[in-house]
Amino acid sequence: MFRTALRNVLAHKARLLMTVLAVMLGVAFVSGTLVFTNTISDAYQRSSAKGFDRVDVAVEPEYQDSKGDKVGRTPELTRALLDKAAHVPGAASATGAVSGFTALAGKDGKLVGGDWQSAGGNYWGTEDPRYPLVSGLAPHGRGEVLIDSATAKRTGYAVGDRVRLSVDGPVLTPVVSGIFTTDDGNVAAGGSLVLFDTPTAQALFGKKGTYDEIDVRAAAGTSQPALKAALDRALPAHLVRTTTGRELADDQARAISASMSGLRQTLLVFAGIALFVGTFIIANTFTMLVAQRTRELALMRAVGASRRQVTRSVLAEAFAVGTVAGVAGLAAGVGIGAGLRALLGSFGASVPDGPLVVSPGTVVAALAVGVLVTMLAAWLPGRRAAKIPPVAAMNSVHAKATTKSLVLRNTLGAVCAGAGVAAVLAATSMDADAAKGPMGVGAVLLILGVFVLTPLLSRPLIAAAAPVLRVFGTAGKLARQNSVRNPRRTAATASALMIGLTLITGMTVMAGSLQTSIDKMAGAAIRADYVVSMANRGPLSPDVARRLAAADGVTASSPLRNGESRIDGDTEFLTGVDGAAIGELTDLKVTDGSFTVGGTKAVVDEDAAEAHGWRAGSRFTAHFEDGKARRLTVAGVYQGNDMLSGIILDDEVLTPHLSDPADMQVMVRTADGASGAAKDRLEKVLGSNPAIKVQDRQDISDEIAKTFTLMLNMVYGLLAMAVIVAVLGVVNTLAMSVFERAQEIGMLRAIGLDRRAVKRMVRLESLVISLFGGVLGIGLGVFFGWAAGELLAAKMPTYELVLPWGRMALFLLLAGAVGVLAALWPARRAARLNMLAAIKAE
Template sequence: MYRTALRNVLAHKGRLLMTALAILLGTAFVSGTLVFSDTLGQAMKNSFAKSYTDVSVLVTDPSAGSRMGPRNKEDAKNTAKLTDATVKQIAALPGAAKARGVVSGFIGVSDKKGNLIGEFWSAMGGNYVPDASGKDSRYPLVEGKAPSGPKEVALDKATAEKGGYHVGDTIRIASNGPALDVKLTGIVTTDDPQITSGGTLTLLDTASAQKMLLTPGQYSSVSVLAKSGTSESALLDQVGNVLPKDHGNFRTETGQELNDEQAKAIASGTDGMKTMLLVFAIISLFVSIFIIANTFTMLVAQRTKELALLRAIGASRSQVTRSVLVEALALGVAASVAGLLAGIGIGAGMQSLIHATSAGMPTGPLVIAPTTIVVTLVVGVLVTVLSAVLPALRASRIAPVAAMSSGDQPATQKSLVIRNVIGSVVTIGGLGLVVMGAATKSSSGRVPVGVGLGLAIIGIFILLPLLSRPVIALVGPLLAKLAGTPGKLARRNAVRNPRRTAATAAALTIGLALVTGLTVLGSSVSDMVDKAVTSSMKADYDVTLATGDLTPELAAAIAKAPGVAVSSPVRRDYWEFNGAPHSVRGYDAAGFEKLVQPKMVSGSAAALKQGQILVDSDMAKKENLAVGSGVKVEFHPGSEGTLTVGGVYEGNAMVSEVLMANSEITKHVEDSYLSEVLVKGTDGPSATLKQSIKDATGNNPVVAVKTKQDMRDEFDKVLTFALNMMYGLLGMAVVIAVIGVINTLAMSVFERKREIGMLRAIGLDRRGIKRMVRLESVVISLFGAVIGVALGTFAAWAINRTLISSLPTLSTVIPYGELLLFLALAGLVGLFAALWPARQASKLNILESIKTD
């Protein structure tokens, strides 16, 4: 039986080719993901291992550079700072070889066009610390001299090259305040992986760096190198003994601890990426299951007489089952090995692509872990064998005499009735859970919605054979009208074997359901943001800093810009109201109503001028507040008071829970966070006003001046990028689904040779045969697509309902144009998939086909 099974694989290798390709693609996705993530993770670990080579102990002040007041009682204890005295005390320790005071923060560099070089999150600023020779070993000079005054800086070599700058040039830099023009005195190199991976580095002398990034005399951290013979832990104890007792939140860590934390962070990042990619690989493999099961079901049906003959000459049912499973095993092993090799190539290609598009990304040799090999082969083989189990069991149930008398054994009515009953029960149960969870309109409904959607999807897959008849019947008249006899035949062929149609369409259903769900969710969130921006913002421009941390000086400069009629810095904070934390946003009361337009439910926005607060409707409901209510507030540890509610407004994703006047906020917290400045011009938005604002900030490269449309476009850009990435990852599943359609049609053509021959004999020409096969493919594809689009839309609606508690203005928006495009593309997919099978069908010899046994 085993020899027979292997001979069958070789005998039907053409019919199994597409199935093998589906398995290959799925396993290649798995192995490629594992190889790429392991390689990238190892390369990053090797690169970042250099970060702390000269650090035995690092003392860090997390609050350095923050202008916000203490957020809690622990923060309130932190009155100490890292100063020159701290550095000298640590350097004098018996176990310390040297200690270095480090100043660090954000400094962006403008190119010659006024744009920021690199990304803001990787723009670093720091202090150049010369030794007795006048050089800093941490940043070797390759050209020029060290910066020595407030108007001098040094840049890393890569940044200088990107900007086209040379020693002696005047360049523009910016932190959280107005931009400054400074002289480039030196160019340095560094092995800091944050810089070598594409970041920018701007160095100033220590005093200038402290003034720009911290406060005079303050350091962000102190790095200490141990003397030979002193362990890191011993030095850590020594450092802890000299730190001020009121240091509160100072962090002290050894170099080994820092390296371990860094390795853990890298592993977490790559594991997250690996998990996401593997989810899509699993989706692809899940789609492959339908193709594999469909293929073996059709092979069993086509070999009915052969299997019956084996039974007649003594083969047992278990032997027939094993023979089919051995075929699946052989196919799974061969395709999985090929998938593993293809995945290694994919991993290498992804690494090269990342390195080419991000030149600073670390690279290294491919990492092919034993786990990758084992997982890929085991997953591929298991998926293939398990998919063939049901077809194998069906093969074993073929009665020898009955099977030899018929070439086709359609599903019995009884089996379809049982299937439909089971599918209906599962579907109704799943839909009931979804509706119950969605009705809660809160996060508590996410579990029942998730479970319900899973059950509903399974139930609908079970019911696909039942659904195929009425859904496909809807297009019957249209097919007959447009394509005549080939159209009628295509419709009948599509519903003749509902099991096969369902299995073929299921692959597309999965892909379209996921794509549709993502699209509807994206459109809903985009619509929510659009409405929030449109309804709440009356200002002409929203001025922000890339770092999100404005200074009062910058806000004042914007207010004085020519053409500005009204402006207000926006302060943000978190306070406890009646013991519960809530977000607070502050505006200048005089111009508030000209810049912001919350939809008032009760009270008046003018209450801000009387020192009262406005609260959103959700908070008012939770805290039982109304106009005139007094609410107890803890502004920061040790500071409490009572504020009066002057108005309640409708919740909005773009507006905070509590609104109040900036003058009231500064009475309680002087250093609240400035996030943006809202501006209204005397003559509305204009290019002149925008440039005036930019000029007021010194043409700061990190300042963004955005209109409402710019804010919408910015969000849509991020959302579109995320959706396109998801579509790209789901593309593999769609490709596999197309392979399934091709495979089914090709095998169906072989199975229906006699029928096609008879059609040709009674007058249907080659063109009619091609049209019949193509239309059948289009009908099956559209059937799967329609079910997928409906399922995806329903899933998105249910998920949206569970988000309403946190996003009260979120509503389900159905992008009909995009969904119709998906259906049109599904039709094209069906047409493309039928090209080769249709061609093969039209080329069949009439006489040979009619006499086919």
Template sequence: MFRTALRNVLAHKARLLMTTLAVLLGVAFVAGTLVFTATLSEAFQRSSEEGLTHVDLAIEPDEDSEAAESTPGGARNLGQDLLDDVAALPGVESAIGEVTGFAALADRDGDLVGDGFATNGANYAAGSDGTAEDERYPMAEGRAPERAGEIALDSTTAERTGYGVGDTARVSVDGPVREETVTGVFTTDDGNVAAGGTLVLFDTATAQDLFTAPGEYTRITVTAGDGVSQEELREAAAPLLPDDAEALTGERLAQDQADAIEAGTSGMRTALLAFAGIALFVGVFIIANTFTMLVAQRTRELALLRAVGASRRQVTRSVLIEALAVGLVAGATGLAAGVGIAVGLRSLMNALDLTVPDGPLIVSGSAVGVSLGVGVVVTVLAAYLPARRAAKIPPVAAMNSVHAPATARGLLVRNSIGALFAAGGAALTVAGIGSGDKGATMGAGAGLLVIGVFILTPLLSRPVIAATRPLLSVFGVSGKLARLNAVRNPRRTAATASALMIGLTLITGMTVIADSMSKAIERMASESLRSDYLVSMANFSPLSTEVEQTLAEQPDVTVITGLRSSPALVADDPDARTLTGADPAAFEQLTDLDFEDGSFEGFGGTGVLVDEATADDFGWAPGDTFTTTFEDGATRELTVAGVFSGNQLFTGVVLDSATLDPHMERVQSFEVLLKTEGGASEAAKSALEGVLGDNPAVLVQDKEDVSEDIAFVFTLLLNMLYALLAMAVIVAVLGVVNTLAMSVFERKQEIGMLRAIGLDRRATKRMVRLESIVIALFGGVLGVGLGVFFGWAVGELISDYLTTYEMVLPWARIGIFLGLAGLVGVLAALWPARRAARLNMLEAIKAE
């Protein structure tokens, strides 16, 4: 039986080709994901470890400490006294105070360098006398910065931008443009630089002015002397630490960074594997369909095996051995293709300046095992039911040309089960809208509904395909035959269409959600804001008040306010909340809040506005007072002046910036709102950008720009999802090709008879082509219908958090999806239709 199974694989290798390709694509996706993410993780981890070569101990603010959690401002930066005390400990060879923060560098064309990656600034630690060398950043050219107005650049950035020693570069930390002289170029093992980011070094005093405060550091790194272990160093430093700081050994720091890198890549790995799983799930339909048709075509052969003594178990085993062989071949070739995909992705990232640190390609044993295992397991499981069906063929069937079709009772049981699954799935999906379990119930319902619809597809195929009768009648006999062929074997048609249905369900659902979200946020911005422009940093870090002052001095600017953000403890809530500061008079003119109770009257001084959710949490109404503890520890009584409907732009507590500013550690705005005399225009926008020094790190946006940015983000995300789901659609296309090709082979005698009684080659091609289009459109209609339903359900869940959300049906895209489904049918039928038309009539009529 083993030899028989292998011979059957070789005998039917052409018919199994599409099945092998379907599994191969899914396995390649899995293998490519595992190899690429492992390579990426290893490269970044190595780069990170190299950057910690000289670190035996790191002292950092501890945001998880009780002291930090009980203070609105969180953990404090580290002071000069702590640095001096640590440096004086026995066994310490050196101690360096580090200062880091955001620093955007513009190239010679004025464009932001390292956009999308870490664009950081740091200090060059030259010691108390300013003559020491910082071992972290050895100078390749020139010297280290010594005073304000001087910077050093990493060698990678210098090479990318063409900056050299003596050149002037434009840098922005919090808005204003700084003209800095490049005094040196250094080398570094910093992983962010290796990944395409930039690193700008300032002298320590300047870095503290920009990022912290004089005498403050964001981290202290310590190098141990000979014979002193990292743990001994940590124990020696422990008594010196403030309550909101922690000491980590170099080994622990490296492990934490490795864990962070692993966590970052695991999200990407999980997402990619999910799409690989979808492709493999679609491939299951093809595998099951292929083996079902092979079993049907070999009815007499399998019945004869039973007649000469083969047991049911042996017949089942022979079909599963065929599947095992296909799975091994597909798994091995898929693994090789996956390694190629990983190499290609790495090269693509480098070509797009998404630089990956150097390192070897990681093809782990687990990646090999998982890839081969997935190929084999998926193929064997999908072939199990056809194998069982083959074993049930009675020996007497050897006397007939075709085995008995499915009974009416079997179809009734199938339809009953499908109806239960579909009804239960739809009920759970709707129930999940208000369940509050973050979509778990809805997800379970969606899965049941898809399974139910799949089980019901044979039943659904007849009325849906019957609806195409008026359109197909235009094509005469070919159209009628195509329709009849499509419903002749509802199970086969259903399995073929279901593969395409899965892909289109996901694509349609995501499109509905993305379009609706984009419109909702656009509507929220237009309804909540009256300002002409919003000014912010490109990376949404805080803006200097100098930006607001510069804009306020412009004659065309009529109303302006900066929006502050500061943590605080409100009333008796132990968790810190965010206060938003604004100029009361300007805020009223620049926003359009919908008040549930109260109004702008009374807003200012100690009078504040709160959103409805916050008011409900504390039971507040206009006129109520509460105590607030600011980030500097000071307390003050505030009075509720109005309660407004919250949105994603304004939430929590809004108060007078004059009340908030004295308590902020560093007075900055996260955004500036303003109106100009002539309203929004390209000229006004260009003038504002010019006033700010044409700074690429600062965004000046009107409402249309905000909407376009939002639409761009959703479009980019959607296109990425389309690209990933394209794998599932390609697999579905292979399924249609496979089904049609095997169907043509199965109907060889019938097609020969049709040709003999006058159906010419063109009409034969048209018949197969129309059958393919009908099956593809059937899957497309089911997919679009399910996608719209799921899009509506998820939207109802989102509307609880985004009040402006309303479902938007992208009719044009839905039409495109259905058109693409039809195109899939046309393309999938090219080879089978040509094969059918080229059949020799006499040989086909004689075929068994």
């Protein structure tokens, strides 16, 4: 039986090629994902471990939790604590570290290093072992800085050049006094690092003679744990915590691994989709191969082969196919992993150097996936073939499914689909977090139910295309009949395409609806012409708000200044605004009282009002971070949103209680409204600062849209794998169908159907099957997009369902194009059949 199975594999090489390709693509995606994420993770872990080589123990402040009316705070690491740490027995030296966001402009005036990877820090004394100098000297004063060698290479800056940079708003123009090297992971990933002398860094980052961290080096012969124990005894435990360099490296490695796991899981989900689609092709292929060999298998049964042996022979074929596909997929996956890493570099995202990591787990996973998926998909056709009595198989009386089996299949499909719809509808009325489980289970049940019901649905839906197919004459009529001749095969082929289009359509519906909702939110909540913020959404210097308020053409402006407080034993974040101007800059819907901010009057959003039982006229006491309190009155309750929410009060009340006032945004209204000239004028007032964004409402909307578009394009790219596999499925089905109908095609040719008509018949059959899958996929995608949108609508009042008719029409055209392309080879093969040889074929 084993030799027979191998012989059958070799006898059907061409027919099994598409199956091997389908499995190989899925395996390549899985192994490529594992190789890529393992390689990047290993490179960053090696790089981060080097960064901690010069730190034996790190001393960090221990956050003091909020208690009663006292606002929580972070203790300061003072010079006295640093000196104390440096003189602990076993300590060789101690270094105070200060860091923060620092935006460096290139020679073209644009931000270097990206919004989130532009960092700054301090250079310790005249020599700092953390940052070896390549050229130049240590910086002194606000007029000198160091830049890292990677940034110097990218920008072309050299020692002596003047650069433009910003920490929290105002532009600085220091001179590059030197260039250094670093093992910093952010720099290795394409970021920038600027170093000031320690007093300058402390002043710029608001540390005022203190440090973010104290790094202690151990003396010769002192271990990291011993030094940590000595520091724990010497330093106040309630104010600081100590961590060894080894622990820091391990924590960093775990953090990198965790951050990569999200990407890994996302990519593996799409690989799983491709493999899931591939199972339909495999099952379809083996079903057709088994059907073609029914008499052969029946003869084997007649001469003594058992049912189990027949099933095993089919599984042996699947094992051989899966092994070949797994090995080929692993090899392709290694190439994909290397290619993805290179692709990151072409996008400007540098990755630390390191070897390509192909772990034993990746090899095992690739081979296991290839073999198991193939054998699982082939098991049902093999089991079905083994159950056919030999005499019945020889007479082909088994060919048609019994009424009982059809009723059972349709009943099971209807139950699954109904349960899926019910679960999804129930989830739309739940809280977003609680709805994830029911929504996911319902989606799976509905897709499975529709898949089971697809043979039943194929006849009426394909019949709807009959009027169009009649235009093509005999070829169109035959194409319609062929597409419904074997509903199960048509269903399996169409379902492969259906799954990909379901996901693509659902994501498109959600993205379009969200974008429209965000546009409405920005238009409804903000009257300001511009919103000014830091590139990394970090705190702005109050100087920015003062400059904007004094700028020509500005009629109203207000900072959004944050502060922490304790109210009724709870931590609440306050937003300080210009009470006189905020009404002109916002348009928030008030549900109780009036939107009046000034003096002791504040406005609160509905969530805060509900949590504290407030309404217009209620009074409450806010305890600020400096320990003082102020009695405030609720002037009104408004509907909050993602742009404005919480407790809003006058910044003249809030600012005196803040130790380091900073703004998250500044809203600006100009006399001429939003225009290119007004925007240029505001940017010039701020010194054409690379760290600051001046955005109108459309800019804000476009920035959010850019994120959605990027995510959507990534999803399209990843789901393209499933579509490619679906194309292979259509090609495979048509090729096998042409082989099965060789006699029939020969007879049609003999009675007058020319080659062009035969090609047209096969192409139309492929087109009908693909459009059938496309219609089902788009329909399910719209339903899932609507259901997910219902969950968002509970948290986003401006949400509304928007159906992207243009894109959905494009997706349907894509399905049609898939059908046309997939039919090219089978149609050509059918047209080239020798009619006499085909008629004689068994």
